[in-house]
Amino acid sequence: MIEGLNLVQLAEEITRIENSKKDSVAPTGKLEMIPVSGEEVALEIEDGRRERYGIGSIAHEQIGDRLGKPRRYYEKMRAEAPELLARNVNTWFERQPEKRLVRTLDGNVRAFLSDRYRPLDTFMVTGLFLWQNSTGISRAGGGRSLTGSGTGRGWTRKGPSRPGESWMKRRRRISGGGRRARGARRCCSSSCRGN
Numbered sequence: 001m002i003e004g005l006n007l008v009q010l011a012e013e014i015t016r017i018e019n020s021k022k023d024s025v026a027p028t029g030k031l032e033m034i035p036v037s038g039e040e041v042a043l044e045i046e047d048g049r050r051e052r053y054g055i056g057s058i059a060h061e062q063i064g065d066r067l068g069k070p071r072r073y074y075e076k077m078r079a080e081a082p083e084l085l086a087r088n089v090n091t092w093f094e095r096q097p098e099k100r101l102v103r104t105l106d107g108n109v110r111a112f113l114s115d116r117y118r119p120l121d122t123f124m125v126t127g128l129f130l131w132q133n134s135t136g137i138s139r140a141g142g143g144r145s146l147t148g149s150g151t152g153r154g155w156t157r158k159g160p161s162r163p164g165e166s167w168m169k170r171r172r173r174i175s176g177g178g179r180r181a182r183g184a185r186r187c188c189s190s191s192c193r194g195n
Helices: 007-020 057-067 071-080 082-095 122-134 167-175
Strands: 021-027 031-036 040-046 050-055 099-105 108-114
Touching: 007 021, 007 122, 021 040, 031 050, 031 082, 040 082, 050 057, 057 071, 057 082, 057 108, 071 082
Parallel strands: 050 108
Antiparallel strands: 021 099, 031 040, 040 050, 099 108
């Protein structure tokens, strides 16, 4: 979270992030973890040319989770035996070939995700937020209805939020109660109805 920035500084930081990020979809056979400088490891990605990136803590967690390695063991290898970690990860990358989305920012891997993951970046979300605020649409909205103008998707607001209402409660209220089919009985007991 970025704190203490005015709107101009925030826009500059978001633009910097947009320009320095890179997403690559690569098969695990084109990824290689290598030990560097003592206790650290890096990830090399062959995407036309080989590029080396540091690995952030969230990406380490995602790599370990994806390969089925217990977190304590993965962190122990990372701290005490980075060569073993690199050999271990590279072996499993070869044995379990799949395509992965590798997200980088400022020369570091920030995420290791499924190739089907659809990124929603700060730049896109902020642009939508600023567009909504510039057109006078707020969360309380007053029941305004939008159909596709400016968003690229047809969507409609079906009513204002109530004070203190979470987005999930609002969604259930609008859709008719959540997961159950319309008209279906909840339960025979009044204690289950939430009354």
